[in-house]
Amino acid sequence: xxxxxxxxxxxxxxxxxxxxxxxxxxxxxxxxxxxxxxxxxxxxxxxxxxxxxxxxxxxxxxxxxxxxxxxxxxxxxxxxxxxxxxxxxxxxxxxxxxxxxxxxxxxxxxxxxxxxxxxxxxxxxxxxxxxxxxxxxxxxxxxxxxxxxxxxxxxxxxxxxxxxxxxxxxxxxxxxxxxxxxxxxxxxxxxxxxxxxxxxxxxxxxxxxxxxxxxxxxxxxxxxxxxxxxxxxxxxxxxxxxxxxxxxxxxxxxxxxxxxxxxxxxxxxxxxxxxxxxxxxxxxxxxxxxxxxxxxxxxxxxxxxxxxxxxxxxxxxxxxxxxxxxxxxxxxxxxxxxxxxxxxxxxxxxxxxxxxxxxxxxxxxxxxxxxxxxxxxxxxxxxxxxxxxxxxxxxxxxxxxxxxxxxxxxxxxxxxxxxxxxxxxxxxxxxxxxxxxxxxxxxxxxxxxxxxxxxxxxxxxxxxxxxxxxxxxxxxxxxxxxxx
Amino acid sequence: xxxxxxxxxxxxxxxxxxxxxxxxxxxxxxxxxxxxxxxxxxxxxxxxxxxxxxxxxxxxxxxxxxxxxxxxxxxxxxxxxxxxxxxxxxxxxxxxxxxxxxxxxxxxxxxxxxxxxxxxxxxxxxxxxxxxxxxxxxxxxxxxxxxxxxxxxxxxxxxxxxxxxxxxxxxxxxxxxxxxxxxxxxxxxxxxxxxxxxxxxxxxxxxxxxxxxxxxxxxxxxxxxxxxxxxxxxxxxxxxxxxxxxxxxxxxxxxxxxxxxxxxxxxxxxxxxxxxxxxxxxxxxxxxxxxxxxxxxxxxxxxxxxxxxxxxxxxxxxxxxxxxxxxxxxxxxxxxxxxxxxxxxxxxxxxxxxxxxxxxxxxxxxxxxxxxxxxxxxxxxxxxxxxxxxxxxxxxxxxxxxxxxxxxxxxxxxxxxxxxxxxxxxxxxxxxxxxxxxxxxxxxxxxxxxxxxxxxxxxxxxxxxxxxxxxxxxxxxxxxxxxx
Numbered sequence: 023x024x025x026x027x028x029x030x031x032x033x034x035x036x037x038x039x040x041x042x043x044x045x046x047x048x049x050x051x052x053x054x055x056x057x058x059x060x061x062x063x064x065x066x067x068x069x070x071x072x073x074x075x076x077x078x079x080x081x082x083x084x085x086x087x088x089x090x091x092x093x094x095x096x097x098x099x100x101x102x103x104x105x106x107x108x109x110x111x112x113x114x115x116x117x118x119x120x121x122x123x124x125x126x127x128x129x130x131x132x133x134x135x136x137x138x139x140x141x142x143x144x145x146x147x148x149x150x151x152x153x154x155x156x157x158x159x160x161x162x163x164x165x166x167x168x169x170x171x172x173x174x175x176x177x178x179x180x181x182x183x184x185x186x187x188x189x190x191x192x193x194x195x196x197x198x199x200x201x202x203x204x205x206x207x208x209x210x211x212x213x214x215x216x217x218x219x220x221x222x223x224x225x226x227x228x229x230x231x232x233x234x235x236x237x238x239x240x241x242x243x244x245x246x247x248x249x250x251x252x253x254x255x256x257x258x259x260x261x262x263x264x265x266x267x268x269x270x271x272x273x274x275x276x277x278x279x280x281x282x283x284x285x286x287x288x289x290x291x292x293x294x295x296x297x298x299x300x301x302x303x304x305x306x307x308x309x310x311x312x313x314x315x316x317x318x319x320x321x322x323x324x325x326x327x328x329x330x331x332x333x334x335x336x337x338x339x340x341x342x343x344x345x346x347x348x349x350x351x352x353x354x355x356x357x358x359x360x361x362x363x364x365x366x367x368x369x370x371x372x373x374x375x376x377x378x379x380x381x382x383x384x385x386x387x388x389x390x391x392x393x394x395x396x397x398x399x400x401x402x403x404x405x406x407x408x409x410x411x412x413x414x415x416x417x418x419x420x421x422x423x424x425x426x427x428x429x430x431x432x433x434x435x436x437x438x439x440x441x442x443x444x445x446x447x448x449x450x451x452x453x454x455x456x457x458x459x460x461x462x463x464x465x466x467x468x469x470x471x472x473x474x475x476x477x478x479x480x481x482x483x484x485x486x487x488x489x490x491x492x493x494x495x496x497x498x499x500x501x502x503x504x505x506x
Numbered sequence: 507x508x509x510x511x512x513x514x515x516x517x518x519x520x521x522x523x524x525x526x527x528x529x530x531x532x533x534x535x536x537x538x539x540x541x542x543x544x545x546x547x548x549x550x551x552x553x554x555x556x557x558x559x560x561x562x563x564x565x566x567x568x569x570x571x572x573x574x575x576x577x578x579x580x581x582x583x584x585x586x587x588x589x590x591x592x593x594x595x596x597x598x599x600x601x602x603x604x605x606x607x608x609x610x611x612x613x614x615x616x617x618x619x620x621x622x623x624x625x626x627x628x629x630x631x632x633x634x635x636x637x638x639x640x641x642x643x644x645x646x647x648x649x650x651x652x653x654x655x656x657x658x659x660x661x662x663x664x665x666x667x668x669x670x671x672x673x674x675x676x677x678x679x680x681x682x683x684x685x686x687x688x689x690x691x692x693x694x695x696x697x698x699x700x701x702x703x704x705x706x707x708x709x710x711x712x713x714x715x716x717x718x719x720x721x722x723x724x725x726x727x728x729x730x731x732x733x734x735x736x737x738x739x740x741x742x743x744x745x746x747x748x749x750x751x752x753x754x755x756x757x758x759x760x761x762x763x764x765x766x767x768x769x770x771x772x773x774x775x776x777x778x779x780x781x782x783x784x785x786x787x788x789x790x791x792x793x794x795x796x797x798x799x800x801x802x803x804x805x806x807x808x809x810x811x812x813x814x815x816x817x818x819x820x821x822x823x824x825x826x827x828x829x830x831x832x833x834x835x836x837x838x839x840x841x842x843x844x845x846x847x848x849x850x851x852x853x854x855x856x857x858x859x860x861x862x863x864x865x866x867x868x869x870x871x872x873x874x875x876x877x878x879x880x881x882x883x884x885x886x887x888x889x890x891x892x893x894x895x896x897x898x899x900x901x902x903x904x905x906x907x908x909x910x911x912x913x914x915x916x917x918x919x920x921x922x923x924x925x926x927x928x929x930x931x932x933x934x935x936x937x938x939x940x941x942x943x944x945x946x947x948x949x950x951x952x953x954x955x956x957x958x959x960x961x962x963x964x965x966x967x968x969x970x971x972x973x974x975x976x977x978x979x980x981x982x983x984x985x986x987x988x989x990x
Contacts, residue, residue, distance in 0.1 A: 073767045075732075075951060093687055093735035093766075116951035118767070145767070148951035149924040173729035173947045182733050189690045203577055206673045208759045208962070210981045211695070211742050212708075214989045224696075226710035226719075229748070229985050235710075235719075242981060245657035245990075248559075249666050251577035257741060258695050264713070275692045282577075283557045283602070283629070440633040459990035463657045467559060467600035467632035478692070497694045497726060501713050505698045506729075506943035 194301025433474025678785025764957030917958025
């Protein structure tokens with residue numbers, strides 16, 4: 023390992039005097055940690071103390087370029103025997119180091135400055151060279167390999183930018199929801215019964231009785247509407263789906279909200295529209311560099327007003343209301359895709375993934391929107407708590423949000439009347455006594471309410487134009503993968 | 507059911523004209539939703555539209571007091587045939603309603619105003635009267651009953667204030683950590699191996715192989731230190747502990763952070779000190795009303811300087827450094843409690859709950875601090891990733907934070923050297939190959955790092971002076987309880 027001991031004391035104590043000698047300007051080096059590039063740039067001519075990992079070393083004749091990976095940036099540094107008081111051999115990729123460096127003006131650098139390495143303190147050296155190349159522009163390998171070495175490949179500049187953006191989205195959602203008087207809750211993930219029904223649920227032994235992993239915080243967020251009117255949760259959601267597709271994860275991060283005193287499920291869609299717009303605006307401020315690095319094309323909302331809709335919109339679309347996100351009824355969307363793309367409709371009560379893609383393609387072309395709300399899903403395809411359309415009980419007051427070809431949200435109005443909920447359960451042959459806790463809330467007074475769940479990984483994937491949702495999960499779980 | 511139909515249209519359409527007739531001041535009633543009491547107060551003399559649940563009805567002779575529960579407040583309203591244009595019988599406790607009301611000056615009201623109910627729209631009525639009284643000052647029942655009817659008892663003003671405060675704490679932590687350049691992560695809860703060892707782990711079948719529920723995000727947050735330097739997560743943590751005490755939950759909300767490039771584990775304690783101070787400051791601004799309602803005594807940090815320490819501090823305490831939170835070594839703390847309170851020491855390598863209480867009592871009395879850091883826990887009591895004290899390998903570079911008698915945080919420096927980690931695992935008879943993924947990070951370069959985990963429910967419980975941590979979990983899970 024290049025003969026470098028793992029812990030090495032800085033060779034010369036960094037004192038005000040030593041730093042002053044270097045520049046003649048400053049007495050004490052500024053310790054840089056978590057500072058932005060702009061803040062470092064403002065130190066030009068001065069000496070700083072900075073820490074990070076050696077991301078890439080390029081030895082030239084007589085000097086070396088060193089890319090330093092800090093908490094958020096990759097910074098160009100220069101090693102030269104002219105000013106560096108340590109042997110170049112001590113710079114090892116993926117070593118963690120503390121550096122004393124001069125912030126030097128450099129026109130050829132993109133930032134207008136570079137760091138000239140003066141002194142080095144090695145904090146740790148890797149025991150072995152990397153099993154996979156992570157310091158190229160992108161990690162050039164199969165997704166399986168990428169995920170097997172996830173804790174290493176995430177050190178790649180572009181890989182980690184993905185999750186900085188995901189954090190930004192999440193912060194944006196929260197900031198918006200707090201402003202809208204939503205209260206954040208933490209609901210249990212160990213539950214006695216699944217909220218979404220079906221066999222797609224993980225079960226486990228809980229001190230001698232059967233428990234399940236929550237498929238969503240559905241029951242709890244509804245209960246909490248009776249307490250705070252508006253609530254949200256960002257947390258793990260577990261689905262034991264056996265699908266092996268690029269769209270499915272068995273554990274994902276759900277952004278769930280639920281709101282009371284609505285007059286129509288359209289208020290929930292409006293809230294989501296506003297949430298998306300607010301979060302995407304915040305994101306551009308918080309993650310400008312990461313968005314640029316990943317060449318992210320920000321999604322457009324509808325650009326055309328209703329009056330200028332193209333003539334080729336089928337007649338049944340004429341009632342399509344125009345928001346920032348176009349809305350279309352499920353049945354109309356099915357017909358539209360079949361008619362416009364001349365393809366057989368297939369299954370009448372659900373979308374095929376290809377239909378979702380085509381619908382989004384159509385909406386994008388016609389209205390300029392990357393998003394589309396599909397509303398009024400068939401009753402048979404929605405859970406027992408979904409409110410039916412009073413004008414047509416075969417439909418529910420529900421919606422999905424599709425984004426660039428993929429469903430990212432499911433939402434709708436819920437039944438708040440005890441009697442109605444009982445009747446619907448009985449119609450479905452369910453046993454209300456199995457849901458006694460859940461029904462207590464309806465029995466003792468609930469406001470009209472509804473909500474939605476958004477998959478954070480799916481949203482991030484479509485925003486960053488990744489085909490596979492595994493790319494936007496830190497440590498994805500699928501039918502084959504439980505590690506790392 | 508008082509003969510009230512479940513859905514009832516407002517009797518008189520609320521128009522600008524109708525509202526104007528009432529006050530002669532305003533043309534359109536202000537629709538109030540999620541507004542603060544101050545904002546409503548500013549409408550004094552005007553008419554508002556407001557929605558909520560009838561919390562409490564007190565019929566007097568000729569009029570009635572009506573407490574309206576909105577998303578955050580309980581607001582006093584008055585019904586009187588003089589100005590209310592609906593029969594009083596339509597006001598049913600736990601009904602959800604929309605009201606048109608005059609904001610009237612009223613000196614006898616604590617707020618200086620009250621709402622005079624003009625018109626009523628009933629949105630829903632409960633199917634049955636409450637099985638438990640929730641609209642008294644406190645819910646007067648056993649904790650078991652309180653939890654069995656949790657979705658109802660949380661509607662109590664004081665009960666829901668608990669979780670508004672918990673939200674405030676959480677927001678405060680996040681705001682502080684974001685400012686300190688921590689990146690928020692979402693790590694998987696379905697894992698292949700437990701991080702904390704022992705039998706206290708839930709297992710389940712994961713598509714034919716065994717999976718576990720994460721006992722902490724430990725492995726993942728460490729891996730992510732190699733990516734972002736500083737990370738945090740707020741999420742569920744699962745412990746299959748069979749303890750049936752007032753301090754244990756089988757699922758709780760962990761606030762976990764991990765930070766790289768530390769020079770000592772004391773930096774982690776300093777970070778926690780600052781985080782607690784920042785969050786408690788934010789909380790007082792965000793939740794003033796709730797803190798007042800629950801008569802919360804905000805915790806003090808140390809008030810005495812080192813020079814004024816009382817003489818009765820035992821000699822071995824003389825090295826106790828003075829921060830905002832006093833620090834004491836584990837061995838010294840054990841000796842101090844034994845000596846000061848004249849009680850047998852019992853188990854030498856761990857605290858008994860009673861000792862934690864006595865230590866806190868002592869620290870509170872001597873230094874005015876509600877918190878105390880206990881440092882340098884025995885090696886045998888800490889996990890395999892804990893860094894040993896180079897000066898005394900029987901001790902670790904670790905700490906717990908005790909708050910008002912209860913451990914709320916465990917933290918410390920972790921081993922970052924691959925060789926050291928392997929050696930420690932081998933000394934403990936562990937099989938490193940079972941931790942291959944985890945060790946990949948050490949093998950390929952990690953900075954010196956450490957972190958901590960804080961139990962959100964425990965912290966909230968001690969802040970609000972609840973003896974039982976179940977009181978500060980929305981829907982607690984314990985060895986006997988999996989519902990609601």
